[in-house]
Amino acid sequence: MSEVFVVSGPAEAGEYVAEILARAITTNPETVLGLATGSTPLPIYAALAEKVRTEGIDVSRVSGFALDEYVGIDPAHDQSYHHVIDAEVTQTLGLNPERVHVPSGNPETLESAGTAYEDAIRAAGGVDWQILGIGANGHIGFNEPGSPLDSLTRRVPLTEQTREDNARFFETIDEVPRHAITQGVGTILRAGHLFLLAFGAHKADAVARAINGPISPEIPASAIQSHPHVTVLLDAAAAAGLAPADYTVVEGVVSAV
Ligand code: GLP
Secondary structure, eight states, X not given: OOEEEEOSSHHXXXXXXXXXXXXXXXXXXXXXXXXXXXXXXHHHHHHHHHHHHHHTOOOTTOXXXXXXXXXXXXXXXXXXXHHHHIIIIIXXXXXXXXXXXXXXXXXXXXXXXXXXXXXXXXXXXXXXXXXXXXXXXXXXXXBOTTOOTTOOSEEEEOOHHHHHHHGGGSSSGGGSOSEEEEOOHHHHHTSSEEEEEEOSGGGHHHHHHHHHSOOBTTBGGGGGXXXXXEEEEEOTTTTTTSOGGGOEEOSSGGGGO
């Protein structure tokens, strides 16, 4: 594991990651981004979109691979990750939709969808920069506790905690799908650099176990400890379970890049 930074909040974290990604895309216009859903990465997408606009960065050859999708949800549903990634990333950044991939949650093709997704990532040359949030139970993507650390893209059941956490986006909890297709922990670990972001006291326990706990399938996010290039960005509340020696407090984040 490389570095753990505590910043003043989501906007600063978003600015920090966006600055690194903007430079990466300028250097390599064919950069491959690993995209996460949830509320956590939204400040990254907003800050990067602003830089693309103001600095005139060419993103026409950038590719993106989403981490996951619900199984059995209509891609047009406003909570399908196809829809969320299109609205929050593809359109916000002005990416070429043909270069933005989301695993298929179509129940009829699930057997082959995992392999097809792994093949597509490989064909693009692999993910350069992977953005990650973390579930309150330590999940990354939809790799729930118990996920093998070498797992690849596959169908997984969602825990009741995750369904309850995500119920806020649906009318009732009954509408929250019971299964998802997700990049595996092993898939995620193949990316060149990982950014894991977490904000709020409800993430503190998962963050502490991910960073200081044993590397274990019980906390899938703990697998990041075995990756050589990781940047963790937290607010003070999410860092509450860490010792001060575990992190660096960063002010004026962009100048620290
Ligand atoms: C979902 C996603 C994860 C995400 C997590 C946290 O379950 N599959 O990729 O990290 O939620 O969401 P949030 O960022 O809204 O806290």
